[in-house]
Amino acid sequence: ADIYDDLISRRVHSSDAEKFAEVCPCPCTGVGWGVIWGLISFAFLCGAVYLGAVILS
Numbered sequence: 071a072d073i074y075d076d077l078i079s080r081r082v083h084s085s086d087a088e089k090f091a092e093v094c095p096c097p098c099t100g101v102g103w104g105v106i107w108g109l110i111s112f113a114f115l116c117g118a119v120y121l122g123a124v125i126l127s
Contacts, residue, residue, distance in 0.1 A: 074108065 087107065088100035098106070 074104075 085100055085104075087103040090103050091098055091100045094103075
């Protein structure tokens, strides 16, 4: 929920995603970068859960 609030739902131009979108030459907006960062965070979460399950088994 924190990533969603900070990167996707916030519509001000001071968010990290909006600032990164200004610097990056890609056509992504701040919302686009927020979604990308959210997917990366979810992938790391899934990897951590998987590794934890493998280590505990």
